[in-house]
Amino acid sequence: MEFDLSTQPEIVQQIAGYGVQGYELAKVWLLSPEAWSQFGLLVGAYLLAVFATRRLRPALARLIDPGDKNSMFSPGRLFVLRFLPLLLPILAYAFTGIGEQIVRSIFDSGTVIAFGKRVFLFLAARALVRDIVTDPFLQLLGRFILIPIVALYAVGLLDIVTLKLTETTVGVGNISFSAITVVRGIIAGSLLFWLGQWSNSQSAAMIKQQEMRPSIRQLLIKTVEFAIFAVAFLLLMNIMGINLGALAVMGGAIGVGLGFGLQKIASNFISGVILLIEGQATVGDYVELDGGEAGTIVKMLARAAILETPDGRWVVVPNEDFITTRVVNYSDSGSANRYEAPFSVSYDTDINLIPPLIEAAVAKHPEVLDLPYPPDCELRGFGDNGIDFAVEFWVNGIDDGPNKYTSDVLFLVWNALKEANIEIPYPQRVVEIKGGLPAGIAS
Template identity: 30%
Template sequence: MDIVDKLIDDFNNSSAWLEFFIVLGGLLLAYVCVRFWGRHLKHKGRAASVWFGSNPLHGAMFPLMALLWIYIAQAITVQYMPVFWLRIAISLLCSLTVIRFVARVLSKSFPQSTGMRLIERVFSWMVWGLAVLHSLGLLTQVLAELDAVRLTLGKSQISLLSLIEGALSTGLMLVVVLWVSSLFEQHVINRWVGDLSMRKVSMNVTRGVLITVGLLLALSWVGMDLTTLSVMGGAIGVGLGFGMQKIASNYVSGFLVLIERALRIGDNVRVDGFEGRITDIRTRFTVIQALNGRESIVPNETLITQRVENLTQSDRRFSLSTTMVVGMDSDVEQVRQVLLAAAASQPRVLAQPGPSVQLVDFLEHGLQFSLNYYISDPQNGQGNIRSDVNLAVLQGLRAAGIQLPVPRQVLEWSGGAPGAKDVKVDPEAVDHRA
């Protein structure tokens, strides 16, 4: 009852209207500051999504600035009279700042994770509960009751308060680590590392190191002896040696692929008969997306131990080819010029290096040519550019009057209908022009 009497006494002795105007002024001042600051950063292209949203009220900076101004006002006002509403406003704004910060970081790091949405809601309710208890002056008693509840773990006892503090401190440390790693990626890695694969491995290494350091700091803050982790480390080592060989192998293989850069994000590859473009290289597997949208999840160990065809040149060129057969008496130079002109007429075909034509073989029914050309955007489709080049080749050969021979299998085809007689087509009677 002492706490309730103190709250009633503070409420009666406080000037509600004065505190209300102080809170309103702090909110307006914070809105003006965040709006001006957000526009200034957006004009320079450096607006941080964690602190500034689409408008000043959506980011975490607004409650933080309001908390700062109202806290300064409370420090001055409390010297002259008791405060009630200012104390509640500070507790609510502090909770809102933490919730906004955690929610922004989690939504940016895990944009499509439903589990993170659940964790975010649970954390928000816990923070709001702590804010209410602190405003009512009941937080100290609740913490004392939680500390009195003891749980026996083996030969040691630990309080429920220590478990809650450990979980919250570890979670907040991980959120801070994710935020710091995101800032490091945005301002350092993206600016100084141009290659996508090296950018990915740099980000993975940075995040792994920061998470490890953050966990060790969080465990030390809750009073856990870090020397006891040596036993856990030994157990993990044994597990990796026996039951987690594939996971460890894929994990190490992923870093080797990224570091050696034999395969890079954006390369077009063929693995085990599946052809597509590498869209992501993760710690355990690589994602390869085909032209029709299908995705193949390939373990990183496969990329190290098996044969992989990289269809993309080192300078990001992609080679395509098409073959055709013309009549034996065709002018070779004329055919070559027609094929080169057909490939050069397509905008997606690169001029440097330009298309090339080779006389591949002498067949029984004609001369076989191969037209090779390069494109730089295989993600836009390979079948359509092949079709466009083939149509241009066909039109060019027809316009030049170059004969396209009919294969002997077509000329000697016989019908299979009941009662039908074998029919042989006279080759001299066939129009050899396409």
């Protein structure tokens, strides 16, 4: 086959050259008894693998299946069970390898056999991505990175593509590196940081099961996360061939940036570390800041803490505010908190009856505690319209809206006063009209 492609671009000439080589190779294979015998061996190995898989796969599934999911070895056996779809291509590859020794001893050639083995590896990679891998990110990597690489290897183009990528350089400013370095960095970086994320989630789950202070637990989780991703970053730099000594310049630039534009971020980060070490506030605490924000801490991040208010809003509070301003932590000293419910009675009431009546009524509430103190009704003063009282009570928890302890106590106070026929006053005014009413109105 002769074509005059001298006027065509170089890429077209290269593709045409590969096409001619493929045509010549296919012609040799089709006309050679050696090739036909190897093709027959590949077909026979594949059919034998299909037959063996149909017999072995059900037996292996029954043997590996743990049955009892709560057994200590069940996670490992279930993990192995997921790899049964690889049985067919692996058996085909193994049977082909056995036949390859026979063919090479007879014909001293095994080109077709080698191609068939690479095809079986491609089928194994496709089964791995399609039937075994369940993580979406790993499936994405397998579909767009692993399968194309194995496909290039199957048709014998992987070395050629690798050489072209090695010869192609990419420049960023004064730095230049090969395209294969970029590809290697993308692949290795994706795998390393996925592995880092997985390791971080596993270690966080293990740390959360340990008995320790919540703040120490949170600090340990953040420390392990930082260490994992730092190691992943250093490994990636090593894989890409970047000199780690050059990072000293970057570290100096970051230090200058922290000294000027990033000092607030650095301050909040250090404040977050101090909070985690000292345990002044941690996830689950109900706090009230000096600025009036109040809520439960639901997240503690590197820069800020997130409060969930009783009405469901999330407030982002910089960590520095917990260090430099006054913070009331209702959960730090324990779960018991004291509240009070004010009320008034009429001046016609015998006030000596009020304290025991109200204290007995409030004590019936199932959430009101006897310790550290039982309900206490106190006289607060003599108002314009009535006598002012307040009942103090202790509960386990925060009166944050969903609990409404004060509302429940006021209901008990109202019902107790009504049952005792004690009047609850309302504002009254005496109006004096100087000079008397007009004659028509007075009659």
